[in-house]
Amino acid sequence: MRIVPFIILAIILLSVPLVWLGLQSMVDDDEFTTETGSGIDSGARIEIERLRQQVEALQGKIESIDKKVTEIAARPVASQAQTQATGGLSDEPLTKEGPNAILDAYAQVVLIANRRNVNPGISVGGSRWLEGFLGRPRQNLSNDCEAMTNPKLKSMLVLADVGPIRVRMLQPAVDSLTRVFEKVRATDPDLYARIASSGSLCVRQIRGTQGRTSTHSFGLAVDLNIDGRLDTLGDGKTQLGLTILADFFREEGWVWGAGFTREDSMHFEVSRQMLEQWRKDGII
Known part of the structure; x- marks a missing residue:
């Protein structure tokens, strides 16, 4: 199917931020320590949380693409041919886009890591x-x-x-x-x-x-x-x-x-x- 290479490419592109965030999580905690040695850099913590939310959104897109691939693979051959003619995409987006910025960072509810x-x-x-x-x-x-x-x-x-x-x-x-x-x-x-x-x-x-x-x-x-x-x-x-x-x-x-x-x-x-x-x- 022609659509499969494009889907694979989309998954790879969407996965890049995941890899980047993983590397960021390996950075020593000392990088978030202030010059006075008290606490951490709040701005960095907020930026990390913003990136985490973006990663969660990308994970949702990847899951949607995986679901789409499964649905296409399960269709009859005739239906697949019709799908290829249209590029395999429906009129509806896989996920709805919207603002992803943290508007109220300090009060934002997040998962407690470890x-x-x-x-x-x-x-x-x-x-x-x-x-x-x-x-x-x-x-x-x-x-x-x-x-x-x-x-x-x-x-x-x-x-x-x-x-x-x-x-x-x-x-x-x-x-x-x-x-x-x-x-x-x-x-x-x-x-x-x-x-x-x-x-x-x-x-x-x-x-x-x-x-x-x-x-x-x-x-x-x-x-x-x-x-x-x-x-x-x-x-x-x-x-x-x-x-x-x-x-x-x-x-x-x-x-x-x-x-x-x-x-x-x-x-x-x-x-x-x-x-x-x-x-x-x-x-x-």
Whole structure:
């Protein structure tokens, strides 16, 4: 069939961007590090995501071409001859063309790449370890947010405006969060201006459990989002802006909830390693 060579050529041409993006993904992460060593180049991350979307669109075209080839091959000989006379193309395009630019990059929802390995070298404390390390924030827990009653923890609890949000957390966590946001503001002021909070302190049990203390109960966790748009829990996706923020938090020693068994990418919490260091330094 005459159309087959043209289809093969089209597939090759459409595959070129796939190869290019694959090569780009092999570039060392250091290329995205700012001169100050804080975070990554947000513009590069956004451009990569734009290219990723273009690749997904091209993959859709390739799948359409493959489907078209299968349909043509399954037609009777007479029908194939008629198809060759018309070039094998219908009046309808294989895919509809349209704008592919990211209009709202930071709030754009994207898949979380390699999400189970987004917290290298650090880990969560877990409710039992935290209770042994800091004490129970409140003796009796329910599914509702209630007051912290542990005297030692309560003495370190503060309500503060930190960067673009207000939080109620332990003082060492507030100090650490302040450092994170200062780096974000200096590196990417556009992203900084769009950060919103979905909550910090909430003394309660983990929903679906009996008496297991949530990390939020200790004043060591905060939920964030971009432009007030809440993330869908457990779908393996997140806002592009949160993937950028995660680099800053990881650098400071915070764990990103995107790596949890049930993905929770709005969630950031102080790592066990940082808490142990605070204890050594007499901070907590």
